[in-house]
Amino acid sequence: MPSLRLLKVLLAIGTIVTVLHLLLSPNLPRGYQAGVPPESPRYVYHHYTTANHYPNAADGAGQTPNATANHAPIEAALALPPLASTPGPVKACFVILVRNRELFALRASIRQLEDRFNHKYHYPYVFLNDEPFTDEFMRYITRFTSGNATFGVVPTEHWSYPPWIDQQKAIIARIKMGNVIYGSSESYRHMCRFNSGFFYHHPLLAEYEYYWRVEPGVDFTCDIDYDPFVYMKQRDLTYGFTISMKEIAETVPTLWETTRQFMRARPGLVDPKRNTLGWVTDQSLETYNLCHFWSNFEIARLDFFRSEKYQAYFDYLDRAGGFFYERWGDAPVHSLAAAMFLPREKIHWFDDIGYVHQKIENCPMDSDVNYGKCTCNPMSNFYLLMPSCTREFKALDADASLDISGLLKS
Ligand SMILES: Nc1nc2c(ncn2[C@@H]2O[C@H](COP(=O)(O)OP(=O)(O)OP(=O)(O)O)[C@@H](O)[C@H]2O)c(=O)[nH]1
Numbered sequence: 001m002p003s004l005r006l007l008k009v010l011l012a013i014g015t016i017v018t019v020l021h022l023l024l025s026p027n028l029p030r031g032y033q034a035g036v037p038p039e040s041p042r043y044v045y046h047h048y049t050t051a052n053h054y055p056n057a058a059d060g061a062g063q064t065p066n067a068t069a070n071h072a073p074i075e076a077a078l079a080l081p082p083l084a085s086t087p088g089p090v091k092a093c094f095v096i097l098v099r100n101r102e103l104f105a106l107r108a109s110i111r112q113l114e115d116r117f118n119h120k121y122h123y124p125y126v127f128l129n130d131e132p133f134t135d136e137f138m139r140y141i142t143r144f145t146s147g148n149a150t151f152g153v154v155p156t157e158h159w160s161y162p163p164w165i166d167q168q169k170a171i172i173a174r175i176k177m178g179n180v181i182y183g184s185s186e187s188y189r190h191m192c193r194f195n196s197g198f199f200y201h202h203p204l205l206a207e208y209e210y211y212w213r214v215e216p217g218v219d220f221t222c223d224i225d226y227d228p229f230v231y232m233k234q235r236d237l238t239y240g241f242t243i244s245m246k247e248i249a250e251t252v253p254t255l256w257e258t259t260r261q262f263m264r265a266r267p268g269l270v271d272p273k274r275n276t277l278g279w280v281t282d283q284s285l286e287t288y289n290l291c292h293f294w295s296n297f298e299i300a301r302l303d304f305f306r307s308e309k310y311q312a313y314f315d316y317l318d319r320a321g322g323f324f325y326e327r328w329g330d331a332p333v334h335s336l337a338a339a340m341f342l343p344r345e346k347i348h349w350f351d352d353i354g355y356v357h358q359k360i361e362n363c364p365m366d367s368d369v370n371y372g373k374c375t376c377n378p379m380s381n382f383y384l385l386m387p388s389c390t391r392e393f394k395a396l397d398a399d400a401s402l403d404i405s406g407l408l409k410s
């Protein structure tokens, strides 16, 4: 029967393509590649207990985790400086901007964060809101937080229109952007502007060196049995992320041109040898490729944002008005700042932290991590999909630093 023969041919072609894909793909999780027999559960169980994979992890904040195993090749290639042996306690907190009505979504996320990580470390929480938190909110949240919790209100001047913004023009922009996600939202714009240029100035964050941003509704899908703050401090890292992707172009039509103008206006601020601009643009610096770190998860140094250059960049953007006339997100703003001001070795992909935000997830693909600690499917990792920019980030080397002198001449 011809249709049966055709089916058999198609099946044979499908099998050959699948086998070739499995053999050639460098991105499949270890232990899932053809030719690598999956480790037997017994083997994984006995050899990768928490205790011997991260020997000091249970010791608490300020101790030295040995969480280097699956990062060693990247770090060796980047010739990072030797680890600081005793980083000392890290002044760090979770920072959560949230509305009262998001109580239960946040409670679920906090419970997971505690179960997966913080019940051993007890880092404090800073909750921020553009209006006062209700008693109910604070009572329900503190039932689950193992570290100190403080609740603050955002100052009005950090959540309102600066005097140079034409509010009529802002309304028209919102109407025109009705077909873009959050394009018509006024509060979303205040939120993005606050997260771009003000959160790190909040007095409740003054005492901290690092923060970890958390949002209501996110999931943590793996045990984190080392301390990411210590990990960052030991390696002198500035910015950590889990997911990267392309921004919606309609939200940032002039963000890159404004950023180029900023680089022209303040030529001394971008070091041609110590930037990551190669990740967000091409050699000619002509266009933004829309890559950005997804800022709903961030572990970062606060002094990066408090620095003169970051503040100069934010002020420049704020004057240009794109937070209101377009819909500039804090994610591309943070990312373009990181690209201008940070070399590759200061930025870290926490590939071992299982994290889900709005169904998009980072799921560890290293079977040593995934098998015993995670409840996510490594094949669902956003890293494997086209809109992720993490593959390109991983491939960055010293050439990622772009010399901006050509830009300054044009
Ligand atoms: N207090 C307060 N927090 C807000 C407001 N809008 C957003 N947020 C918080 O800011 C963060 C980002 O807002 P989200 O609505 O999650 O924005 P997003 O992550 O881009 O989009 P989705 O998660 O897909 O809705 C979350 O922690 C929100 O709780 C607001 O008007 N007031």
Ligand SMILES: [Mg+2]
Residues within 6 Å of the ligand: 215, 296, 357
């Ligand atoms: Mg969100």
